[in-house]
Amino acid sequence: MTEILWLGRGGQGAFTAAKILGAAYAANPESHALAFPSFGPERRGAPVRAFTKLDSKPILDRSQTEKADFIMILDETLYSAHLQNLLKPGGKILINTRNAELKQLIPFDGDSLAKELKLPVVNTVMLGALAGISGIVSVENLHQAIADYMPVKIQEKNKSAVQKAAEEAAAL
Amino acid sequence: MEKFLSGDEAFAEGIRLACPDVISAYPITPQTIVVEKLSEMVEDGSLDAEFIHVESEHSALSCAMGASAAGVRAFTATSSQGLLYMAECLYYASGGRFPIVMMNANRSTALPWNIYGDQRDSLSQLDSGWIQAYAENAQESLDLALMSYYIAEHKTVSTPFMVNLDGFILTHTYEKVDVPTPEQAKRFLPPYETENKLDLDNPKNMAFSAGPDTNYIFKYKEHAAMFRAVPVIEEAETKFAEIFGRQYSGLIDAYKTEDAEYILITLGSIAGLCREIADTLREAGVKAGVLRIRYMRPFPAKEIAETVRYAKAVAVLEKDISFGNEGTVFTNVNSALHSAGITVPAYNFIGGLGGRDISHQDMISIFEKIQSGTANHVSFIGIEEGENL
Numbered sequence: 001m002t003e004i005l006w007l008g009r010g011g012q013g014a015f016t017a018a019k020i021l022g023a024a025y026a027a028n029p030e031s032h033a034l035a036f037p038s039f040g041p042e043r044r045g046a047p048v049r050a051f052t053k054l055d056s057k058p059i060l061d062r063s064q065t066e067k068a069d070f071i072m073i074l075d076e077t078l079y080s081a082h083l084q085n086l087l088k089p090g091g092k093i094l095i096n097t098r099n100a101e102l103k104q105l106i107p108f109d110g111d112s113l114a115k116e117l118k119l120p121v122v123n124t125v126m127l128g129a130l131a132g133i134s135g136i137v138s139v140e141n142l143h144q145a146i147a148d149y150m151p152v153k154i155q156e157k158n159k160s161a162v163q164k165a166a167e168e169a170a171a172l
Numbered sequence: 173m174e175k176f177l178s179g180d181e182a183f184a185e186g187i188r189l190a191c192p193d194v195i196s197a198y199p200i201t202p203q204t205i206v207v208e209k210l211s212e213m214v215e216d217g218s219l220d221a222e223f224i225h226v227e228s229e230h231s232a233l234s235c236a237m238g239a240s241a242a243g244v245r246a247f248t249a250t251s252s253q254g255l256l257y258m259a260e261c262l263y264y265a266s267g268g269r270f271p272i273v274m275m276n277a278n279r280s281t282a283l284p285w286n287i288y289g290d291q292r293d294s295l296s297q298l299d300s301g302w303i304q305a306y307a308e309n310a311q312e313s314l315d316l317a318l319m320s321y322y323i324a325e326h327k328t329v330s331t332p333f334m335v336n337l338d339g340f341i342l343t344h345t346y347e348k349v350d351v352p353t354p355e356q357a358k359r360f361l362p363p364y365e366t367e368n369k370l371d372l373d374n375p376k377n378m379a380f381s382a383g384p385d386t387n388y389i390f391k392y393k394e395h396a397a398m399f400r401a402v403p404v405i406e407e408a409e410t411k412f413a414e415i416f417g418r419q420y421s422g423l424i425d426a427y428k429t430e431d432a433e434y435i436l437i438t439l440g441s442i443a444g445l446c447r448e449i450a451d452t453l454r455e456a457g458v459k460a461g462v463l464r465i466r467y468m469r470p471f472p473a474k475e476i477a478e479t480v481r482y483a484k485a486v487a488v489l490e491k492d493i494s495f496g497n498e499g500t501v502f503t504n505v506n507s508a509l510h511s512a513g514i515t516v517p518a519y520n521f522i523g524g525l526g527g528r529d530i531s532h533q534d535m536i537s538i539f540e541k542i543q544s545g546t547a548n549h550v551s552f553i554g555i556e557e558g559e560n561l
Contacts, residue, residue, distance in 0.1 A: 019346050023176035026348045033176070034347050039202075039288060039340035039527065060444030062341050063529050149176065 008074035013123030018050035024145035128165030179342035182310035184209035186317025189357035194239035229254040233261035240270035243369030252279035266301025271324035288527020289339030290491035423472030432461025477512035491524035523553035
């Protein structure tokens with residue numbers, strides 16, 4: 001099972017990214033996914049978590065991920081060293097940052113790309129980056145999930161975000 | 173058609189397919205999404221129903237009862253304090269034999285105030301005369317939305333039906349769900365027809381008083397009708413499998429229990445993790461099994477007794493406690509074992525209260541404790557007996 005832990009702030013769309021990833025992955029008839037937010041009241045700006053679990057068989061364990069294959073950080077101020085303890089061996093942390101100091105992580109400048117695409121949030125940019133780096137899901141499937149589960153008005157921008165971020169990340 | 177839906181969304185899809193005529197509800201976390209989705213469906217015309225925004229849960233069920241008394245299919249949904257607030261009406265609905273379907277998002281009860289999932293809300297209403305089912309995943313939630321009407325409205329049953337979904341863990345978790353077509357749903361669920369309605373051509377007295385000389389006869393009939401639901405559940409599941417290709421297993425869902433020495437009994441969405449742990453333990457040579465209770469009312473006393481008859485020990489894991497006694501599911505299970513003359517040691521584990529996560533390790537230690545016979549009569553997971561907190 002591949003487990004992804006999303007860290008963001010309320011309003012950044014961390015859960016939307018978690019859900020789109022799950023929907024895209026589960027589009028394959030042989031694949032299964034669970035996506036859920038950290039449960040509770042949602043407050044804009046407060047730290048939030050979301051989870052995506054991916055597997056080739058139905059996923060029975062609904063408990064929160066204790067060790068992740070990927071930790072996705074949408075806001076760099078949410079990074080702290082203890083997150084390393086939440087990784088499986090070989091697990092990776094992908095962080096939206098321009099700060100190259102965070103070398104032990106995979107820095108990806110999502111903010112700049114989002115700005116270029118006139119997107120107010122970075123969630124689908126980072127989702128595309130995850131696809132580019134990991135190959136766990138194809139850009140085509142992400143595009144389909146965006147078409148199925150995001151409002152029509154914002155689909156095109158978000159499709160571009162996923163596409164461009166995946167290309168940039170794959171070149172890293 | 174396969175969709176990626178949360179438990180709440182899947183249930184709303186199931187209700188759309190069941191075509192209720194009247195929906196009356198008051199929003200409460202974590203049920204809110206069901207009500208939102210249904211109101212959107214009514215708004216966009218994909219569900220031809222009267223959606224009534226009421227001012228409270230008490231009114232929500234009263235209103236559904238009025239609709240049912242007019243002879244139409246009614247739906248409501250609630251959770252936690254909302255269920256408790258409508259408790260008075262639960263008894264009216266069951267005593268009046270109105271086959272209303274209600275979704276309850278299982279959530280903790282105050283105080284301390286908490287919006288997360290446990291099952292103390294619905295289990296406190298076991299005696300209210302409603303059929304109670306507990307779903308494990310989003311697919312079963314959708315399927316129960318359809319089957320609940322088939323069972324509740326069956327002429328031999330005519331009893332309201334509460335479908336329970338674990339708050340957040342099921343209501344807010346997205347997964348792949350097969351959404352049937354309206355044509356399939358129509359083949360499965362006949363239109364609601366009843367004589368238990370207000371009818372100008374055939375006037376009758378409804379929702380009346382009954383004194384000591386006849387009251388108990390009505391209560392006896394309610395009790396008997398609940399048991400008549402058992403074969404109807406089987407009938408519904410057989411027909412459901414023919415049309416939708418998914419077969420359910422009646423009042424309980426037994427996993428690797430045939431040769432199991434240690435059986436964990438539970439209900440709701442935690443059962444998946446239980447089965448995974450049972451598999452892990454079997455790889456290590458422990459004969460573990462899981463019994464998921466699908467229906468708390470009618471209670472599967474015989475089915476539970478027969479399933480655990482040859483086990484060495486049984487654990488009942490529940491998100492509930494009856495203060496000053498033990499978990500209510502445990503009380504029900506023990507009564508079933510006692511009546512069947514079964515003396516398997518049984519232990520009660522209370523977990524998940526107020527939404528607390530139940531981990532792999534918690535589950536493994538439950539099996540370890542019942543294997544070694546070191547479990548307490550009642551244990552709170554994560555708290556040692558006598559611990560000074």
